[in-house]
Amino acid sequence: MKIETIAIHAGNKIDSASKAVIQPISLSTTFERGADGGFPGGYIYTRADNPNRSSLEQVLYQLEGGADACAFSSGNAAGGCVFQALEPGSHIIAPADMYHGLRNQINEVFKGIHEVTYADMTDLPAVEKALRPSTKLIWIETPSNPLLKITDIKALVEIARKNNIMVACDNTFATPLFQRPLELGCDLVMHSTTKYLGGHSDVLGGALITREKNDFWKRIRSIQELSGAVPSPLDCYLTVRGIKTFPYRMRAHAANAQKIAHYLHEHPNVERVYYPGLEGHPGHDIVMQQMHGSGGMLSFLVKGGITQALKVANNVKIFTQATSLGGVESLLEHRASIEGPGTKTPQNLLRVSVGIENADDLIADLDQALKLT
Ligand SMILES: *Cc1c(COP(=O)(O)O)cnc(C)c1O
Numbered sequence: 001m002k003i004e005t006i007a008i009h010a011g012n013k014i015d016s017a018s019k020a021v022i023q024p025i026s027l028s029t030t031f032e033r034g035a036d037g038g039f040p041g042g043y044i045y046t047r048a049d050n051p052n053r054s055s056l057e058q059v060l061y062q063l064e065g066g067a068d069a070c071a072f073s074s075g076n077a078a079g080g081c082v083f084q085a086l087e088p089g090s091h092i093i094a095p096a097d098m099y100h101g102l103r104n105q106i107n108e109v110f111k112g113i114h115e116v117t118y119a120d121m122t123d124l125p126a127v128e129k130a131l132r133p134s135t136k137l138i139w140i141e142t143p144s145n146p147l148l149k150i151t152d153i154k155a156l157v158e159i160a161r162k163n164n165i166m167v168a169c170d171n172t173f174a175t176p177l178f179q180r181p182l183e184l185g186c187d188l189v190m191h192s193t194t195k196y197l198g199g200h201s202d203v204l205g206g207a208l209i210t211r212e213k214n215d216f217w218k219r220i221r222s223i224q225e226l227s228g229a230v231p232s233p234l235d236c237y238l239t240v241r242g243i244k245t246f247p248y249r250m251r252a253h254a255a256n257a258q259k260i261a262h263y264l265h266e267h268p269n270v271e272r273v274y275y276p277g278l279e280g281h282p283g284h285d286i287v288m289q290q291m292h293g294s295g296g297m298l299s300f301l302v303k304g305g306i307t308q309a310l311k312v313a314n315n316v317k318i319f320t321q322a323t324s325l326g327g328v329e330s331l332l333e334h335r336a337s338i339e340g341p342g343t344k345t346p347q348n349l350l351r352v353s354v355g356i357e358n359a360d361d362l363i364a365d366l367d368q369a370l371k372l373t
Contacts, residue, residue, distance in 0.1 A: 003063065003177060004247045011058030011240065013051070025237045026051040048225050052236035057207075059243055060197075063176040064189050066209040068217065070224045071236065075172065075192025076101050077229035078206030082137070082168055082188060083110050084227065085219045090114045090136035095121045095151070097144040099170065099192075100339045121151040122283060128159055135163065140186075141170040142179075146299045146335045146351045148274040150283025153290055157185035166216065172196070172326075177250045178293040182211045193239050195326025196296070199249055203238040205231050249328065249356055253296025256362060257354040263363050264300050269308070269370045271301040271348070297325060299335070299351045306347040308372050310334055313350060315369035318361055325353035330362055 001009075013023050031043040043049055053071050061069035072078040079102045083092070094106060096118045106116050117130040121140055138160050142151035153169065160167045168188040169181035175196045181189050191197060193205035210217045224230065231239070254277070261275035276287045277294030287294060302309040313321050319332040331353040336345045354362070 001062075006059065006062045007246055008244045010062040011055035013055065023051065023055055023237075023240075025233050027233055046233070047228050047230055050230075050233050050236070052233040052240070053231060056231070056236040056240050056243075059240060060191070060193075060207050061209050063243070064171070064182055064209040065176075065180055066182050066189065066211055067213050068221075069207055069209045070220055071193075071231050071239075072206040072208070072224065073229045073231050073235070074204050075099075075190070075194055075206035076105060078190050078192075078208050079170070080105055080109065081208060081220055081223050081227070081229070082139075082190070083114060084223050085216060086114060086136050088113050089134060091132045091134040092116045092137045092139060093119050093127060093130050093135060094139040095119070095141050095144055095149070096344075097121075097147045097149050098139075098141050099145045099172075100343070102139075102170070120149075121156065122149055124152070124155055124159060127156065131159075131163055131165075135165050138165055138167045139170070140167065141173075143173045143276050143295060143297065145173065145297075146274075146345055146349060148173075148276055148281070148297065148299060150276060150281075150286045152283075152286045153179075153181055153184040153186065161185070173295050173297050174291060175246070175250055175295070177247050178254070178295055179291045182209065184290060187211055187216075193242075194324070196250055196253070197243050197246055197326075198239045199242040199246055199326060199328065200238075201324060201327030201329065203235050203242070205235055205239050250296070251293070252356040253326075253354055254293045256356065256359045257296045257298055257352075258294060259359045260352070260354055260362060260366065261298050263366065264298075267370055269303050269372050271303045274299040296354045297352070298354065299349050301346055302348045302350060302370075302372075304348070304372065306334075306336075309348040309350055311372060312369045316365055317368075318357060318365040319352070319369075325351075327353070328356050330355035330357060 029046045034040040057069040119130045140151045166187045169186045170190045172192045189209040191207045258277045264273045275298040319330045335351040
């Protein structure tokens with residue numbers, strides 16, 4: 001089946017009692033046992049599993065072409081589960097340009113448990129140099145946040161395989177419509193389903209998807225249940241509902257982003273645009289090989305430093321000045337101030353989550369906001 005069909009049908013069960021076409025929300029935390037002490041419905045207790053969660057997990061692993069999926073209450077819980085599953089004392093190589101919430105989690109929650117080296121994932125010799133005998137995991141994020149850096153997934157997997165190291169890819173920005181890391185050899189894919197998969201900025205969630213049901217995956221499944229950072233049935237329902245239209249939304253996000261990137265690229269008050277779909281973007285040749293679209297995220301540098309950048313952020317009217325991404329509505333944010341002290345993000349950088357409004361309206365809004373004197 002193709003992705004549009006999977007997105008709508010995978011995991012959806014017609015209710016056997018009422019024949020409801022859309023699976024009901026099963027709020028029950030517990031499930032009746034049979035006379036023999038068994039569990040005839042297949043469920044025991046909602047922290048362990050729930051009908052809505054299993055439907056969500058089924059659609060997720062099929063979208064990524066994996067063997068299984070675990071759903072979590074947030075993207076950070078999903079990422080954190082991978083770090084929890086590693087043996088204490090493991091060395092992790094993570095991207096220098098990385099979602100700050102996961103970087104902070106490694107630095108603060110796993111401090112004293114694991115060791116980490118941040119490497120420029122676009123510089124593969126630098127990644128090889130960072131390898132240690134204790135390296136167990138290479139974490140990648142491509143395109144990365146917020147600089148849209150591109151990692152050559154196949155080449156990186158080759159390095160990892162030679163050294164018996166797992167590769168996990170945060171595929172939140174690209175989504176399975178545009179990039180399929182498991183097919184390129186990654187062991188795990190991570191998502192913040194809060195973003196494009198949910199797609200409506202109304203439900204937090206995360207997921208891990210595995211290429212193989214191996215021992216490491218068994219550990220992840222066990223941590224999901226025992227640590228209990230699981231999504232509620234309503235969260236699962238909303239995410240499943242969002243996923244049904246995700247391929248179509250995603251194409252609209254990408255088409256709008258491409259137009260806006262070209263517009264910004266020509267603008268005299270813009271110093272630089274970061275968008276994987278621009279020919280001059282570093283790694284654009286890799287994009288053409290490993291991606292099927294350039295996504296809906298872009299960043300740009302405003303000429304004149306932080307003052308002018310903040311003016312633009314305050315001038316927009318259709319774009320909302322807010323963090324997060326992947327919803328139908330366009331968002332724009334001054335990234336350095338959300339990342340806080342210690343950020344390496346340029347002070348004049350604005351990050352844009354391009355929504356699926358009319359592209360001409362969005363460009364007109366940016367046009368008025370960029371009229372700086
Ligand atoms: C938002 C995000 C996360 C974290 O997900 P939450 O659902 O907010 O916990 C991780 N990685 C990327 C790339 C993200 O954009």
